[in-house]
Amino acid sequence: MALSVVDLYTKILPKTNCRDCGYPTCIAFAGMVVSEKLPLKNCPHIAPDVLTDAQAELTAQYAQGKWLKKDMAAEALSQARGKAGDIPLKEIAQRVGSILEDANTSGPFQGTPHIRLPYFNTHLLATKERVTDAGGKDLTRNEQTFVYIHLAAGGTAAPSGRMKSLKEFPNTVSKVKSMESHVEAPLRKAFGGKPEALKASCEALGGTDVGDRYEAPDLAYQFRVFPRVYVTLLFWDEKDGFGADAKLMFDDTVMDHMDIEAVMFMSEHLCNRLTSTLE
Ligand code: SF4
Structure with missing residues (x-):
């Protein structure tokens, strides 16, 4: 049976608010355990057999993503990457005014088709899975999301100058x-x-x-x-x-x-x- 914050607080934790876990109250600690996978053993006042059973329950619910705090940046990147991934790289490259480099191109993505996309005073490299700087280092998740949104947008308009x-x-x-x-x-x-x-x-x-x-x-x-x-x-x-x-x-x-x-x-x-x- 999954353990909610209330379950953990009422059935497992001692409710003494002793602060030994580093949190001011047991309920605050329970919230971190359920939503952010803080180890339950950080509360030193739980009997070993209770701790083992409860941690097993928690591990199972983490695997299902139940009550876990959402990683918004990861979700946004996954969505944007998915939208761009539905479009052939060749089509994207033509539309956004970039170059499709093939398997023979030298560089960090040698052997993998990718887009070489001019970006400010440099260029980026984008595959269906990741976007890196010119040297092959991954951009931050937010910046990769931004790039994939552009690649997936579908626009073909040339700048008007207005x-x-x-x-x-x-x-x-x-x-x-x-x-x-x-x-x-x-x-x-x-x-x-x-x-x-x-x-x-x-x-x-x-x-x-x-x-x-x-x-x-x-x-x-x-x-x-x-x-x-x-x-x-x-x-x-x-x-x-x-x-x-x-x-x-x-x-x-x-x-x-x-x-x-x-x-x-x-x-x-x-x-x-x-x-x-x-x-
Ligand atoms: S160490 Fe345990 S009993 Fe003490 S505040 Fe934290 S959760 Fe509550």
Whole structure:
């Protein structure tokens, strides 16, 4: 019989809240055991035979995934990878403007068909199972999810050159605030009074100076994130008592190539990479 948090608390644990397990209460410890596989033996006050039987029950329910805390990042990656995996690599490569490398190609995936996908100032390698950097090192799960979402999106539109802010796209109201707090505010804080540092960071990441297309901002850099996905950063430095400002603009075809969550990931990723050069 499976053991829920309540079962564990009421039937197995001593309910003394002694804290010897490192948790303030028995119920808190029970929650960690059931949802995060904390070893039951971390409570030293359970009789050995009870401990053995209860741990066996727990092991069985873990195997079924029962009551386990969901690994959201793993689930998201699995879903995105599954969607991309349903499409032939050759078709994906043509659609996203990348190269399908075959078994004869040298490099980390020699012998395995994979896509060589331009990405900022470098390139990625993607098989049906994993996405790595140019040297064959796995990207983080979130970044792999982002790449697979793009590969699976199905869009074929070439960039139009018409750049729009996030709020100009439909159904983005809930994300505009996140863009402000997670992207624009950190950029303002990091680079206010330091436009030269921002310029250097943009160029190190492969950004192209497009200042001639905009009159108002002090800096404008465009990034080719993927061959068909472009983002432009506009930056106004502190002046006359006014603070700095930063805004990301997206090609109006961007939603053809990814969903809104991926646009947010891309924006935060760009922000993190730019600001990391200051650390
Ligand atoms: S060590 Fe055991 S009895 Fe003490 S608080 Fe933790 S679970 Fe409860």
